[in-house]
Amino acid sequence: KFAMVAPDVQIEDGKGTILISSEEGETEANNHRKLSDFGIRNGSRLQADDFLQDYTLLINVLHSEDLEKDVEFEVVGDTPERIGPKPSEPTSRNISNGSDDGAQPSTSTGNQ
Numbered sequence: 028k029f030a031m032v033a034p035d036v037q038i039e040d041g042k043g044t045i046l047i048s049s050e051e052g053e054t055e056a057n058n059h060r061k062l063s064d065f066g067i068r069n070g071s072r073l074q075a076d077d078f079l080q081d082y083t084l085l086i087n088v089l090h091s092e093d094l095e096k097d098v099e100f101e102v103v104g105d106t107p108e109r110i111g112p113k114p115s116e117p118t119s120r121n122i123s124n125g126s127d128d129g130a131q132p133s134t135s136t137g138n139q
Contacts, residue, residue: 028102029084031077038065039072039085046073062088 033049044065048054057065067073069090076083087104094101 029075031075031082032079034075034077036073036075038067039074040066047075049078 034047035045035049036047038044038046045054046057046065062071067088069088071088073086073088074083075086091101
């Protein structure tokens with residue numbers, strides 16, 4: 028739902044409990060567990076980070092009995108304008124003397 032490539036998800040419980048890790052095999056044992064097995068209830072918060080895309084989500088878990096038939100969850104709230112990897116930004120260089128060594132002209136005003 029969030030188009031994450033390599034997510035890391037932890038419970039915001041002050042303990043740093045990790046539910047999903049981008050490191051292969053690290054949280055594989057969690058795959059068949061329910062959120063309630065981790066103490067996640069109505070009002071719990073999760074933090075999801077995707078380092079590869081430089082984006083973080085805070086997820087508020089709210090229980091609802093009003094979901095449509097065969098719907099397990101619903102994502103509601105503010106969504107980012109664009110989900111997915113950031114486009115590569117062109118690097119611009121101001122090269123005045125043909126050198127890109129970062130040297131700047133002198134700004135001294137002293138008498139010589």
